[in-house]
Amino acid sequence: MMQLSASAPGKLVLLGEYAVLEGAPALVLAVDRRANVRIEQRDDGVCEVNAPDLGVSGAAVTVQAGSLRWQCDQAVAAKLSLVEHIWQGLMQEGLAPIAGEGFTLHLDTAGFFHVEGDTRAKLGLGSSAALTVALASALATMAGRADVLDDRTQWLRRLLRMHGRWQGGRGSGVDLGASVAGGLIRYQLVGSAREPAFTSLGWPMAGVHCLFVWSGQSVSTNDFLQRLAHWRTTRASDYAGHMHELGALAEAALEALQRHDGQSFIGLTKQYASALQQFGHACGLDIYSPAQKALAEMASAAGVSYKPCGAGGDFGVVFADDAERLATFEGAIVSAGMHVVPLGLDSEGISSHMRQTRDIPPSRILT
CATH class of the missing domain: 3.30.230.10 (Ribosomal Protein S5; domain 2)
Incomplete structure (x- = not known):
């Protein structure tokens, strides 16, 4: 058979x-x-x-x-x-x-x-x-x-x-x-x-170290996209402004990555994370869970970058240009109620x- x-x-x-x-x-x-x-x-x-x-x-x-x-x-x-x-x-x-x-x-x-x-x-x-x-x-x-x-x-x-x-x-x-x-x-x-x-x-990205964390909560991507589609229709001008800002930052960050400029890439991911948080607040999507907001503030103070991954608040990524600094920050993740999840490249x-x-x-x- x-x-x-x-x-x-x-x-x-x-x-x-x-x-x-x-x-x-x-x-x-x-x-x-x-x-x-x-x-x-x-x-x-x-x-x-x-x-x-x-x-x-x-x-x-x-x-x-x-x-x-x-x-x-x-x-x-x-x-x-x-x-x-x-x-x-x-x-x-x-x-x-x-x-x-x-x-x-x-x-x-x-x-x-x-x-x-x-x-x-x-x-x-x-x-x-x-x-x-x-x-x-x-x-x-x-x-x-x-x-x-x-x-x-x-x-x-x-x-x-x-x-x-x-x-x-x-x-x-x-x-x-x-x-x-x-x-x-x-x-x-x-x-x-x-x-x-x-x-x-x-992979790995030149000059960039990553850590993947999970909030412990499941999120419906399809629900997020439905709500976003409604907001896009009713607030088209606001939507376009946020998309322009996010798109420009993503383009600049990828250009930095292709230049093997890890520090610039990480700095631009911080800016993207901030713009993403503002976008979520404007359209009413909980892209950042409370635990993620706390972790983002801790990451900023520790000299690393944190942002959610994808449509909404279950997974996030920490970027750092120094492996030792990233390892030190890993201990702070537990206190923020997050979980480190070992994920490798496929x-x-x-x-x-x-x-x-x-x-x-x-x-x-x-x-």
Whole structure:
């Protein structure tokens, strides 16, 4: 039988959040927490989905005229809405598997949770984007179109169209970019068509040391983007002013990074953090949690830079030009109610594999 597997990393937006929506560059790191997908072909005609992190086991589904039809409780089907949206997106792109033999689909996002005793909390590391990339890649391979993964820029653009329909067109795709490309990238929406583009950068950053901290709180990015879209409509002039300031700072910081000017980069991240806080106050988004506000003040006094990562207040990054100063500041994080989370670089990005578990006639393999 045939077995497919695919995985993709999560991300942290180190700089350029929000401004990236308006064409500014963002600095994004793919981190070593991966979403994993496995598809096993079956010869009994049964199709089912297992997603233990969602509390789903053996959710029955049929494929009719290329579309999914859930044969399980509506509450269970609702938990798997992303699967349905990805399948529909692949259909529109001409990449969905054709109905045929049965299959079992396994979804694993365990790496995106923090577990402490009986407490389990989701980490804001882009799990839905990583799962989108991994699942779409596995299903496209299952449909005999593994070739679409070869050009990562074009595959990212197709994925952004699919994921954008699920998010209502509000996202920038920066998280998808990290999951597809891996490594540290400069990500930007370019041209009148706002097509995603990325450039790989070196890691670790020259003259810059990083520490990643977590507030212990889960944040809904989609909720933030919905509220921001409303504020953008009602306060267009204010929105444009804040985006211009954030975009200019992100551009300057990335130019400093490419010059290997670590001190200038860190100084500009401080300015970006301040502008981000003012933006959040103006539009009513809690980009900084109370703990993050306290930590930002402590960071300033200690000669390091602190800012949230991404849309809102769960993860943050501390930048310093001196490793010893950063290590000293790490002790202050605990007193601010934050948690240091060891995250490493994932340089691979999307990964997909296919193998036969036993020989079967080619005519019986899903195409």
